[in-house]
Amino acid sequence: MTGRPPTIIACPNGPLLVRGDAALETPDGEPIDRHGRNTVALCRCGASAIKPFCDGTHKMTGFRSDD
Amino acid sequence: MSGVATGPSMGRVNSPAASTAVPATPSQARYEPPRFSARGPISSALLEALGRGIREAGESLGGLEHSTREAIAASPDVIRDDDLQLSLLILHGLHYGGVVDSDDDWEWHPALVAARVAIERAFEAELRRQVPVPELPNPSSEDVAAALFELTKPTPGPSLSRYVARKASEEQLREYLVLRSIYTLKEADAQTWAVPRLQGRAKAALMEIQTDEYGAGDPERMHSAIFARAMRGLGLDDRYGTYIDCVPAVTIASFTMMTMFGFNRSLRGATAGHFSAYEMTSSIPNRYLAQGVRRLGFGDDIAWYFDEHVEADSVHEQIAGRDLSGGLAEAEPSLLADIMWGANCSLIVDGWGSAEALACWEAGRSALRMPLPSGAER
Ligand code: FES
Numbered sequence: 001m002t003g004r005p006p007t008i009i010a011c012p013n014g015p016l017l018v019r020g021d022a023a024l025e026t027p028d029g030e031p032i033d034r035h036g037r038n039t040v041a042l043c044r045c046g047a048s049a050i051k052p053f054c055d056g057t058h059k060m061t062g063f064r065s066d067d
Numbered sequence: 068m069s070g071v072a073t074g075p076s077m078g079r080v081n082s083p084a085a086s087t088a089v090p091a092t093p094s095q096a097r098y099e100p101p102r103f104s105a106r107g108p109i110s111s112a113l114l115e116a117l118g119r120g121i122r123e124a125g126e127s128l129g130g131l132e133h134s135t136r137e138a139i140a141a142s143p144d145v146i147r148d149d150d151l152q153l154s155l156l157i158l159h160g161l162h163y164g165g166v167v168d169s170d171d172d173w174e175w176h177p178a179l180v181a182a183r184v185a186i187e188r189a190f191e192a193e194l195r196r197q198v199p200v201p202e203l204p205n206p207s208s209e210d211v212a213a214a215l216f217e218l219t220k221p222t223p224g225p226s227l228s229r230y231v232a233r234k235a236s237e238e239q240l241r242e243y244l245v246l247r248s249i250y251t252l253k254e255a256d257a258q259t260w261a262v263p264r265l266q267g268r269a270k271a272a273l274m275e276i277q278t279d280e281y282g283a284g285d286p287e288r289m290h291s292a293i294f295a296r297a298m299r300g301l302g303l304d305d306r307y308g309t310y311i312d313c314v315p316a317v318t319i320a321s322f323t324m325m326t327m328f329g330f331n332r333s334l335r336g337a338t339a340g341h342f343s344a345y346e347m348t349s350s351i352p353n354r355y356l357a358q359g360v361r362r363l364g365f366g367d368d369i370a371w372y373f374d375e376h377v378e379a380d381s382v383h384e385q386i387a388g389r390d391l392s393g394g395l396a397e398a399e400p401s402l403l404a405d406i407m408w409g410a411n412c413s414l415i416v417d418g419w420g421s422a423e424a425l426a427c428w429e430a431g432r433s434a435l436r437m438p439l440p441s442g443a444e445r
Contacts, residue, residue: 009389012212013216014385015381017382036288037379039386049354050378053378053381056354059221
């Protein structure tokens with residue numbers, strides 16, 4: 001816990017960058033391991049092989065967020 | 068040889084009370100013979116001096132700056148010059164530690180600082196000749212990040228990491244780790260030099276990335292430590308310097324370049340751009356590398372380093388593009404050209420090293436300058 005309110009940056013054509021104290025959980029309420037990372041990138045293109053995290057695949061599929 | 072930890076360096080022999088003075092006698096100087104050889108007159112003069120006491124050798128180094136300038140003038144290409152690149156690695160190593168185990172007082176010896184600066188200035192000039200500045204975006208965070216992502220976008224076709232994924236032998240995987248070890252055993256340190264040279268948003272962004280690189284408080288998770296573990300898992304010696312003889316000048320140049328960028332305030336723009344491009348070209352290749360590691364039958368312990376970078380660098384590339392490079396461009400628009408140039412330096416210089424290694428493998432040759440030292444592998 002960082003004591004910092006969560007912020008989420010919608011990176012253009014890329015992931016959601018999550019900073020601060022956001023709890024990541026499965027639908028069953030199990031915590032998702034952040035692997036010690038304070039800042040994580042959540043996939044929003046659907047193509048990552050390590051969901052919910054981004055693995056950079058959005059750059060190969062040409063994902064457009066149109067934002 | 069395996070399982071040799073890169074522990075803290077041996078203690079200084081001279082007492083703490085004498086730490087502001089040069090050691091009283093040469094015999095008190097700390098020195099261990101390096102695990103690599105000189106490649107020409109400058110690296111040979113350096114290794115010889117470091118092997119003697121600072122007082123004794125210090126006096127004979129008066130001609131070093133002059134001979135360094137002569138070597139630079141005679142060099143057709145400082146980027147690929149074995150003697151000058153190894154010399155710069157040795158000189159940078161006095162600040163990092165662990166390259167040549169010599170007395171700590173050498174770090175700021177004026178003759179060595181002068182030689183380092185002379186090589187760095189020539190190296191930077193050669194990089195500016197050979198690496199063009201890409202088209203410049205507006206100096207806004209969004210536009211700089213978009214331009215960097217465009218510059219570094221994945222390209223189809225042959226690459227070293229795809230070769231490792233599909234075809235590399237165990238021996239070639241070991242060669243890959245050896246080539247990569249020149250930087251990766253000191254991963255992130257080259258950029259940390261830049262922290263006090265940046266301010267505000269760019270500094271915070273660099274530290275946000277570095278915290279992750281250094282394991283966020285867990286030394287076992289430090290990226291350089293995870294890499295050392297992968298080396299040991301493949302039967303390689305993880306002490307810095309064991310394989311320097313095996314590595315071509317252009318691979319050393321990839322590391323001395325990023326150290327030089329981090330080490331010089333005038334190059335802080337290049338550091339930001341270089342690091343951004345480095346992070347942006349990491350997650351996808353590391354996925355291929357992890358595939359190759361598993362195809363060859365190695366487990367998660369060895370793949371960990373590559374798996375970690377798939378996830379970590381997908382975060383880092385966003386921070387680096389938007390906040391480090393983008394933040395720096397907004398704060399100091401005059402650095403925009405260096406930011407984009409530094410990014411291109413990463414792509415082009417690292418690309419030369421990878422292309423040469425790939426060409427060797429495809430021709431059925433080793434990518435190393437000389438075979439691995441016997442006893443240094445399984
Ligand atoms: S957003 Fe990056 S892989 Fe989906």
